[in-house]
Amino acid sequence: MVCDPGSLLNLLATGHAADLIGPRRLLLGPLARAEPLFIYEDATRVRRLCINEALLGAEGVNAIGTDMAPEEIAEAIRLATRMGDAEAEAVAIASVRGIGIISDDVAVGMAAERAKQAHETTLRLLFDWGVRQPGEAVHVALASLRARASFVPPSTDRLRSWFMSNST
Amino acid sequence: MPFEVDPVVLGANITFARKKAGKTQDQLSKLIGVSRPTLIGIESGQRHATELEIHAIAKNVGSSVRDLLSLGVPDASATVRFRSLRGSDESRAALEALEDFGRRYLHLEKLANDRIVRREPAMFMLERAINVERAGEELAATERQRLGLGDGPLPELRIVLEEDAGLRIFGLEELRRTRISGLFAYSREYGPLVGFNAAHDPRRVRWTLCHEYAHYLFERYELEVTEESKSGRRDRREQLADAFAANFLMPTNGISRRFSEMLSDAGGELKVAHLLMLAEFFEVSFQAVTQRLEEIGRITAGTYEMLRERGFKPLQAEATLGFQRRPLDRLPFRYVFLVATLNARGVLSEGDVAAFLHTDRLSARELLQRVPDPGADGSSEPGLDTPIGVAT
Numbered sequence: 343m344v345c346d347p348g349s350l351l352n353l354l355a356t357g358h359a360a361d362l363i364g365p366r367r368l369l370l371g372p373l374a375r376a377e378p379l380f381i382y383e384d385a386t387r388v389r390r391l392c393i394n395e396a397l398l399g400a401e402g403v404n405a406i407g408t409d410m411a412p413e414e415i416a417e418a419i420r421l422a423t424r425m426g427d428a429e430a431e432a433v434a435i436a437s438v439r440g441i442g443i444i445s446d447d448v449a450v451g452m453a454a455e456r457a458k459q460a461h462e463t464t465l466r467l468l469f470d471w472g473v474r475q476p477g478e479a480v481h482v483a484l485a486s487l488r489a490r491a492s493f494v495p496p497s498t499d500r501l502r503s504w505f506m507s508n509s510t
Numbered sequence: 511m512p513f514e515v516d517p518v519v520l521g522a523n524i525t526f527a528r529k530k531a532g533k534t535q536d537q538l539s540k541l542i543g544v545s546r547p548t549l550i551g552i553e554s555g556q557r558h559a560t561e562l563e564i565h566a567i568a569k570n571v572g573s574s575v576r577d578l579l580s581l582g583v584p585d586a587s588a589t590v591r592f593r594s595l596r597g598s599d600e601s602r603a604a605l606e607a608l609e610d611f612g613r614r615y616l617h618l619e620k621l622a623n624d625r626i627v628r629r630e631p632a633m634f635m636l637e638r639a640i641n642v643e644r645a646g647e648e649l650a651a652t653e654r655q656r657l658g659l660g661d662g663p664l665p666e667l668r669i670v671l672e673e674d675a676g677l678r679i680f681g682l683e684e685l686r687r688t689r690i691s692g693l694f695a696y697s698r699e700y701g702p703l704v705g706f707n708a709a710h711d712p713r714r715v716r717w718t719l720c721h722e723y724a725h726y727l728f729e730r731y732e733l734e735v736t737e738e739s740k741s742g743r744r745d746r747r748e749q750l751a752d753a754f755a756a757n758f759l760m761p762t763n764g765i766s767r768r769f770s771e772m773l774s775d776a777g778g779e780l781k782v783a784h785l786l787m788l789a790e791f792f793e794v795s796f797q798a799v800t801q802r803l804e805e806i807g808r809i810t811a812g813t814y815e816m817l818r819e820r821g822f823k824p825l826q827a828e829a830t831l832g833f834q835r836r837p838l839d840r841l842p843f844r845y846v847f848l849v850a851t852l853n854a855r856g857v858l859s860e861g862d863v864a865a866f867l868h869t870d871r872l873s874a875r876e877l878l879q880r881v882p883d884p885g886a887d888g889s890s891e892p893g894l895d896t897p898i899g900v901a902t
Contacts, residue, residue, distance in 0.1 A: 348860040348871060377861075380872045390872070416561035420513045422575040426861025427568075430576070448856035492875035496854050497883060 343442040343462065344369040345405070346432035347377050352446055352464040353403070354393060355381045355491030356483045360402035362467040368405040368444070371435055373428040375407050385489040414438045425449040433459070448496050464493075465501040484509035515579050518555035520564070522583040525553045527573040529593075530606065542566040576862065582617050588697030591733050601693065601735050604684035604705055607868065608693055611680045611845075612700030614866050618848040621857055628676045628701055631656060634728040642746050646753020647762070649727060654761060661764035663792045667716050671723060672842050676701060679719060681708040681840035683868075692718040694725045694734035702726045712835045713795045720755035727754070760792050760802045768792075769808050780809070782822065783831065789824075790833050796824035841867065843881065850878045 345353070345368045353359040379393040391397060398405045410418065410431065418427070418434035425433070429450045436443040442460030444467070445451065454461035464487065472480035487493050488509040495502045528538050539549040542563060551557030552567075559567070568575045592609045619625045631653070639645035654661065657674050664670060671677045678701055682693070685707040691714070693705035704722040706715045718736065725734040728750065736748075744752070768791060772784050789799040800814040839846075849866050852858040858866065864874040 351871060378870055380870060382872075412562060415565050419561035419564050419575055419579075423513075423515060423579050425576070425859035426865065427574045427576050428861045429859040447859050448854065449859040449862075452856045492872055492879060494875075494879060494883075498854075 343367075343444050343460075344371065344408075344432050344435045344439075345374065346443070346445040346447060346450060347374045347379055347428050349444045349446045349464050350374065350405075351379050351381055351393065352487060352491050352493050353444070353467075354397065354401055355489075355493065356464065356468060356487045357490075358468075358471065358483050360404075362464070362471050363403060366404070368403060369408045369435060369441070370405055371408060371410060371428070371431040373431050377428055382490040382492075385486065387489060408435065410435065411438070421453065424453060433457075436460075446493070446495065448498065463495075463499070463501075465495055465499060465505055469501055469504065481508050513561065516555075517552075517558055519583055520559060520578060521553045521555040523573075523578045523581055524559075524567055524571070526584045526589065527567075527571040527578060528553075529589075531571040531573075533571065538567070538570060541570045574865065577865070580617075581613060582620060584613060585697045585699035588612065588695070588700055591697070591731075592695060594733060600688040601690055604682045604688070604690065604693060605695070605733075605735075607682050607684050608680060608695060608703050608705040609700075611705075611841075611868070612678060612695070612697060612703045615678055615842075615845055616700055618845065618852065618866070621852055622848050624848065626676070630676065631727060633730060636728045636747065636750060639746075639750065642750040643753045646724070646750045646755075647757045649724065649750075650754050650757035651761065653723075653727065653758060661761040661767075663764070664759065665793060667719065667759075667793075668838060669843075671704075671719055672844070675723065675726075677704050677719075677723060677726065678702065678845075679704045679706065679842055681706055681715075681838060683708050683840075685709070689738045690735055691738060692722045692734075692736040694722040694736075696726065696730040702730065706838075708840055711795070712838050713789075713793055713798075715838050716759065716793060717755050717795070717798060720758045721751045723758070724751035724754035756798065756802050756805070759794050760799065762806055765792065765799075765802060766806060766808060769803060782817065782827065785809075786824065786827055786831060786833070790828070790831075796828070839880075841877070846877055847881045850881050850883075853878070854883070 343366055350370065353362060356362065380390040381393065383389040383391050414434045417438055418430045421430035421433050425447070429445065429447055432443055432445060433450055433453050436459050437457055442462060443450070443454055444462045444464070445454070446463050446465070451461060468480070468483060484505055495505050528535070535549050535553070536546055539546045543566070544563065548557065552559045552563070564575060564578060568578055588609065592605050634649050657670060659670065668679060672679055680703070682705040685705065686709040688707070691707050691710060695703045704719060706718045710718070721736060722734065725732070729747065765788070768788060772788065773780055776784060785800050786796060789796045792799060797814055800809070803809040804811050804813055846867070849858065849863055853860070853863050860871055860874070863878065864871050867874045867877050869877070
């Protein structure tokens with residue numbers, strides 16, 4: 343699956359990125375790899391960590407960078423009329439290669455729905471993972487996502503109330 | 511998907527970004543592998559650029575594709591004005607940031623269909639002023655009256671200047687390591703833009719905002735860069751702007767009345783602590799309040815200099831009294847609210863949000879969380895964006 347920068351940040355902030363992704367491999371486009379992305383080290387929100395290959399490796403995330411073919415670049419440029427370049431890049435890669443996308447962005451979700459692309463969100467992955475976990479583990483992961491990535495899902499997200507009531 | 515982009519908007523944005531990057535048409539055309547006439551055609555909007563050409567152009571002018579395709583046509587007159595002062599390295603990055611904020615603010619308003627109709631005050635004619643100190647006082651009194659502010663302190667100065675006076679105020683990180691306290695620039699499209707040094711103390715910033723506001727009132731078509739004066743010598747324009755700031759923040763009647771009450775309560779014995787309390791009341795610096803009282807003849811002339819020379823440290827004294835300062839937000843509340851609303855609607859992605867807020871994604875999320883959740887169409891939870899019926 344291809345992953346946009348915002349959801350990469352969220353996955354790592356849960357502290358369970360490898361568990362959530364499972365056997366899948368994350369594809370990161372050139373802009374997602376080039377953008378400086380940060381999460382807080384812990385819930386005290388004092389020190390920031392820069393997301394890089396070392397951190398991905400330490401978290402056991404199977405992520406790989408991918409370059410873009412000309413038709414993917416062209417699709418990304420067309421999509422950039424509706425969303426930022428990095429999000430457009432992720433949607434374009436997913437669309438041209440016919441693979442799924444992980445994104446927590448409303449604009450990306452709308453584009454994926456229009457294009458009938460397989461679309462996952464961090465919350466959906468957490469919810470599915472949480473079903474098989476003790477309740478406390480899910481609370482910890484949600485609270486970590488909220489604190490370390492300053493993430494609050496949009497009010498249109500069906501899992502928002504689940505997140506809000508379990509992340510504090 | 512079809513590629514729908516206005517070639518005129520795209521062309522104008524490419525020209526803007528190319529010039530900002532300091533490249534000629536000849537240089538850029540070579541970098542992207544097209545002929546110069548082809549690039550001229552693209553920039554003039556007469557030739558449609560291909561997706562790959564746009565990609566190459568964005569890469570070589572250091573712009574995002576999103577900005578090239580989507581931001582509105584830059585206000586050419588503002589660009590000329592902004593670039594007129596770009597010789598100074600200190601102010602260059604800050605002026606670019608301020609211009610970018612002005613451009614993005616306008617774009618947000620258009621996207622949200624939420625434009626504010628500005629009611630601009632008439633320009634004050636500086637040439638007619640014989641005594642600039644007196645002119646500053648009169649101008650401040652006129653503005654206070656026009657805005658219905660009375661003669662008391664202005665705890666919500668930022669809101670008054672943004673919502674009532676129409677200024678667009680931005681804290682600029684680019685000014686942090688400079689001697690510049692504020693910038694003012696005006697454009698018919700973007701409106702009056704004020705930038706303040708994000709590293710400065712909030713009370714000093716309040717003074718800067720009023721100072722820049724004065725420039726809006728008497729010379730709005732001039733680009734203003736306010737630097738700390740080493741020699742203490744200032745021209746008439748700066749003297750008028752400072753006189754305005756002093757009188758707008760501390761009107762003669764208001765500060766005099768408060769001073770008399772304080773003196774009476776203290777049994778006629780005035781101490782440094784009283785001046786600190788007065789500074790706290792008007793949310794100005796110790797220096798500003800002391801010199802203002804000297805100016806209106808309520809305390810002995812030279813008091814501030816005497817205290818300073820004897821090593822008095824106002825910030826330490828304020829801390830002893832337990833005074834706390836409210837930091838000013840870097841961005842206007844309405845600006846951040848528009849970004850949050852458009853993000854919730856899916857009009858702006860998170861990458862756009864970070865670009866509009868001039869920061870990284872994590873900081874952008876934190877900024878958005880300072881405004882109440884605007885809600886979104888179709889949401890069951892009422893938010894600030896939820897429509898309310900008006901009774902007829």
